[in-house]
Structure formats: structure tokens, C-alpha cells
Amino acid sequence: MATGTPHPQDLADRTVVVIGASSGIGFATARQVRRHGGRVVMAGRDPRRLGRAAEEVGAERCVPLDAADTGRLREFFDALPGPVDHVVSTAGSPFYATLDDLDVDEARTHVGERLALTLGVAKYGGAVVRDAGTLVFVGGTGGRRPGIGTSVTAALTAALPALTSSLAVELAPVRVNLVAPGFVDTPLSASLLGDRLEERRERLRATLPIRRVVGPDDVAAVILHLMVNEAVTGATYDVDGGQQLVPP
Numbered sequence: 001m002a003t004g005t006p007h008p009q010d011l012a013d014r015t016v017v018v019i020g021a022s023s024g025i026g027f028a029t030a031r032q033v034r035r036h037g038g039r040v041v042m043a044g045r046d047p048r049r050l051g052r053a054a055e056e057v058g059a060e061r062c063v064p065l066d067a068a069d070t071g072r073l074r075e076f077f078d079a080l081p082g083p084v085d086h087v088v089s090t091a092g093s094p095f096y097a098t099l100d101d102l103d104v105d106e107a108r109t110h111v112g113e114r115l116a117l118t119l120g121v122a123k124y125g126g127a128v129v130r131d132a133g134t135l136v137f138v139g140g141t142g143g144r145r146p147g148i149g150t151s152v153t154a155a156l157t158a159a160l161p162a163l164t165s166s167l168a169v170e171l172a173p174v175r176v177n178l179v180a181p182g183f184v185d186t187p188l189s190a191s192l193l194g195d196r197l198e199e200r201r202e203r204l205r206a207t208l209p210i211r212r213v214v215g216p217d218d219v220a221a222v223i224l225h226l227m228v229n230e231a232v233t234g235a236t237y238d239v240d241g242g243q244q245l246v247p248p
């Protein structure tokens with residue numbers, strides 16, 4: 001039985017599926033799985049970006065997939081050659097809009113797809129994970145602080161820990177866990193902030209209790225810990241450098 005802190009080769013002979021693997025947190029997770037001796041199956045929407053990432057990581061397979069398409073998600077898991085040890089899904093993006101700018105139908109679609117994606121990975125992914133393996137989802141801490149324009153993200157931020165703990169009971173002995181990052185320095189953050197990225201990094205370096213910006217490898221390290229530590233299920237782990245503890 002594997003317990004405790006990850007160490008080299010503790011994922012040897014383990015197979016890990018990473019959905020959202022071509023960039024950011026998912027890419028860092030796939031790379032760390034390989035460093036720890038595991039095999040990785042990588043999925044993401046853009047086949048070219050995915051192919052490049054899979055080559056760099058040395059993936060066992062890469063499969064273009066839009067995880068918001070439940071039918072494709074089911075086919076993806078059905079087509080895996082056998083059971084796997086862990087499934088990680090980082091697929092998703094935040095939704096920010098003030099009520100003035102909010103398109104209610106767009107918000108409905110976003111919330112529905114985000115919940116359906118998580119439920120789809122649980123239903124079809126959970127069926128192929130070996131006992132004591134884990135499903136790891138990625139949510140966020142961003143919506144925990146009330147703010148203008150964050151209502152949709154706040155609602156999902158609150159929903160995902162509840163969903164995770166219920167799934168952990170239903171899917172046992174497969175474990176289900178959630179990682180909730182604050183700001184992470186990834187291509188997603190770069191695209192959201194544009195020319196305000198460096199200013200944001202500077203502010204975080206000055207104000208975060210850890211005095212540095214959180215990177216994708218910091219989040220991936222917690223995801224790997226959740227694979228290896230078989231005592232953890234139904235949990236939400238915040239990885240935000242203490243961002244919630246200090247004024248915005």
C-alpha cells in the first residue's frame with residue numbers, strides 16, 4: 001500500500017489519465033507523473049497543441065477530446081485498453097461577468113457544462129479506475145471572496161467541494177478529491193490578464209504570505225500527493241499561497 005509523500009518512482013507501473021493535459025496545471029501534472037515513473041494518457045481539445053505536449057512529456061497516448069461533450073467523454077473512457085490508476089481533470093475556465101453584461105443563457109451553459117463535465121468524468125472515468133485510485137478535479141478559490149462579476153464562478157466554487165465529497169462516498173473505494181488553486185501562473189492566466197500580467201505577478205509577490213507566485217508545478221505536486229496518499233478522499237485542497245488570507 002502506498003502512503004505518504006511522493007518520492008521518485010512511486011507511480012511506477014501506474015497509468016494516469018490527464019484531461020486538460022496540453023497546458024498549465026494539466027501539463028505540469030503529466031510531466032510530474034512521468035518523472036515519478038508513471039505512464040500518462042493525455043487529452044485536450046486542440047490536437048496540435050496536445051500532440052506537441054504529449055511528445056515533450058513522453059505520453060503513452062494522446063487523445064483529442066472535448067470533455068464537455070458527454071458522448072465523446074464516454075467513448076474516450078470506453079476505448080481505454082484497460083483499467084487505470086488515476087484520472088485528473090483540469091478542463092474548464094472561469095466565467096466572469098457583471099450582471100449588466102451577463103448573458104443568462106451563456107451563464108446557464110457554462111454552469112451546466114462545468115457540472116456535466118465533472119459528473120461525466122466521475123461516471124465514466126470512475127468506472128475504469130482501480131480501487132484506491134483517485135479522481136482529481138480542479139476547481140478554484142477565486143469565487144470564495146464575494147466580488148462584482150464573480151457570481152457564476154462563486155457558485156461553482158461552492159458547488160465543487162460538495163460534489164466531490166458526495167462522489168467520494170458513492171464511488172468508494174475509488175477516491176475523489178478536489179484541488180482549488182488561487183492565481184496560478186499559466187497560459188490561462190496570461191490570456192485573461194493580457195498586458196496586466198506582470199503587474200499582477202508583482203502584486204502577488206509583494207502581498208502573498210509565501211512571497212512568490214504559485215506556478216503549475218506547485219498545484220501538480222498536490223495532485224500527485226492525492227494520487228499516492230490513499231488516506232485522502234472527499235477532500236478539497238487549497239493551493240493559493242495564502243491568497244485568501246490577505247486583502248485582494
Ligand SMILES: NC(=O)c1ccc[n+]([C@@H]2O[C@H](COP(=O)([O-])OP(=O)(O)OC[C@H]3O[C@@H](n4cnc5c(N)ncnc54)[C@H](OP(=O)(O)O)[C@@H]3O)[C@@H](O)[C@H]2O)c1
Pocket residue numbers: 019020021022023024025026043044045046047049065066067068090091092093094138139140141142180181182183184185186187188189
Ligand atoms: N490559472 C489559474 O490561475 C487558475 C486559478 C484557479 C482555477 N484554475 C482552473 O484550473 C484549471 C486549469 O487551468 P490552467 O490555468 O492550467 O489552464 P490552461 O493553461 O488554459 O490549460 C487548460 C487545459 O485544459 C484543456 N481544456 C480546456 N477545456 C477543455 C475541454 N472542454 N476538454 C478537454 N480539455 C480542455 C486545454 O486545452 P484545449 O484548450 O486545447 O482543450 C488545456 O490543455 C481550469 O479549470 C481553471 O479554471 C486556474
